Amino acid sequence: MSLKDRIGEDIKNAMKAQDKIRLETVRGIKKFIIEKEVSLRPSGQDSLTPEQEIEVLTQQAKQRRDSIEQYTKAGREDLAEKEAQELAIIETYLPKQLTDEELTEIIDDIIVSVGATSAKDLGKVMGVAMKQLKGKADGKKIQELVKSQLS
Structure with missing residues (x-):
């Protein structure tokens, strides 16, 4: 349907x-x-x-x-x-939202896969993360987690 x-x-x-x-x-x-x-x-x-x-x-x-x-x-x-x-x-119409733990795990994998090492790589990580996590998590939350993982 x-x-x-x-x-x-x-x-x-x-x-x-x-x-x-x-x-x-x-x-x-x-x-x-x-x-x-x-x-x-x-x-x-x-x-x-x-x-x-x-x-x-x-x-x-x-x-x-x-x-x-x-x-x-x-x-x-x-x-x-x-x-x-x-x-x-x-x-209720959106896919189930990911928990912070699930989100952190996925973001860690993305950081490793794009070879990000510092805050300068934020753009690279965010591009992949937003594509992969579209509809599954709030963009602001994704950005906060990426920033904290890269700092």
């Missing part, structure tokens, strides 16, 4: 359950998937690849995390809470 089909089902279920936040969030995801598909049509692609679906979801999750941070700084816990609920819903 494609992500688009799964989202269609979830929209129906959220409507039946009268789950307003889930309905809004899932409709929002569907809107972004459709927009992405429309933008790819000129290149002859009708639907998103699994990688592109993860990209859309990751982008949505990142927006929510950034909003939570901003709302918390502004003392708007009500809005931060709504964003957190939406983030939790989006994360």
